[in-house]
Amino acid sequence: MTLKIGIAGSLGRMGRLLTREVLEKSPEVSLSCASARNIKELKSFLPNDCDAVLTDSPKTLVMESDVIIDFTVPELSLRHAYYATELNKRLVIGTTGFSDEHYQKLSKAGQSTALLVTSNTSLGITVLGSIAPLVKQALGPDFDIEIRDVHHRDKKDAPSGTALTLASKLSSDDPASLRNHQDLTLPCRNKSEIGISVTRAGGIIGDHEISFVSKNEIITLSHRSLDRRLFASGALKAAQWIASQKPGLYSMEDVLLKNP
Numbered sequence: 083m084t085l086k087i088g089i090a091g092s093l094g095r096m097g098r099l100l101t102r103e104v105l106e107k108s109p110e111v112s113l114s115c116a117s118a119r120n121i122k123e124l125k126s127f128l129p130n131d132c133d134a135v136l137t138d139s140p141k142t143l144v145m146e147s148d149v150i151i152d153f154t155v156p157e158l159s160l161r162h163a164y165y166a167t168e169l170n171k172r173l174v175i176g177t178t179g180f181s182d183e184h185y186q187k188l189s190k191a192g193q194s195t196a197l198l199v200t201s202n203t204s205l206g207i208t209v210l211g212s213i214a215p216l217v218k219q220a221l222g223p224d225f226d227i228e229i230r231d232v233h234h235r236d237k238k239d240a241p242s243g244t245a246l247t248l249a250s251k252l253s254s255d256d257p258a259s260l261r262n263h264q265d266l267t268l269p270c271r272n273k274s275e276i277g278i279s280v281t282r283a284g285g286i287i288g289d290h291e292i293s294f295v296s297k298n299e300i301i302t303l304s305h306r307s308l309d310r311r312l313f314a315s316g317a318l319k320a321a322q323w324i325a326s327q328k329p330g331l332y333s334m335e336d337v338l339l340k341n342p
């Protein structure tokens with residue numbers, strides 16, 4: 083049976099790519115519903131023969147779909163999570179910028195339905211996140227850790243969700259102690275702090291770098307996104323995977339590394 087996919091925020095940068103990705107993968111999957119605040123613009127974006135339900139209602143989007151893919155804003159993602167639990171639907175969330183309180187709500191939603199929340203759907207960042215703790219462990223305590231996050235000028239959150247996820251995987255503290263080097267009132271860094279620096283400029287899709295720095299050497303792991311479609315194809319892969327999962331809060335590691 084064809085998997086019915088609903089795309090939230092279909093007119094956003096990611097929403098447009100996700101919508102195209104689903105249409106291209108037909109009949110393996112079908113676009114059952116697309117949401118946007120401007121339905122007239124959404125109609126003109128979609129091909130004439132597209133028979134998806136078009137809506138500005140989060141509840142309708144969830145009702146009309148087996149799996150919803152949401153790359154929007156935290157408030158809207160939480161509404162989709164609420165309806166997904168009410169209506170027993172699966173959800174992939176790529177939105178970033180959630181607060182701790184938001185994460186608690188998402189984690190509660192994961193008790194009733196299968197929910198995947200990820201700050202980055204690419205294979206490269208998923209692999210980077212799994213090898214970086216091994217590099218840290220091999221290098222030992224003499225290395226300071228610095229993370230660099232570089233994105234386009236319109237990105238709303240900083241540091242990026244990906245930089246924060248990488249920091250939490252590398253930190254011995256919970257939550258990770260992040261160091262802002264611009265705050266000159268701080269004393270010298272302590273061993274458990276992870277330095278994060280942010281650049282927002284032009285059209286850069288997303289670069290991340292982790293440097294391990296001792297007094298004598300530097301090791302740098304880096305990832306560069308060359309095409310935003312990378313995130314759309316990763317999200318669709320996640321949607322196809324989560325369709326058959328039991329309730330739980332899942333990550334891209336579950337999709338790409340534990341069940342390749």
Ligand SMILES: NC(=O)c1ccc[n+]([C@@H]2O[C@H](COP(=O)([O-])OP(=O)(O)OC[C@H]3O[C@@H](n4cnc5c(N)ncnc54)[C@H](OP(=O)(O)O)[C@@H]3O)[C@@H](O)[C@H]2O)c1
Nearest residue numbers: 091093094095096119153154176177178200201202203313
């Ligand atoms: N996980 C990943 O791999 C990954 C990759 C890239 C981006 N992201 C994240 O995905 C999110 C979206 O990124 P983007 O670049 O696509 O952003 P964007 O172009 O600004 O799109 C945001 C979308 O959210 C909708 N929206 C915003 N406020 C809304 C509201 N109050 N009610 C209803 N809809 C609302 C917008 O609708 P309108 O069109 O009506 O304004 C638009 O469709 C961000 O959090 C970004 O960090 C994640």
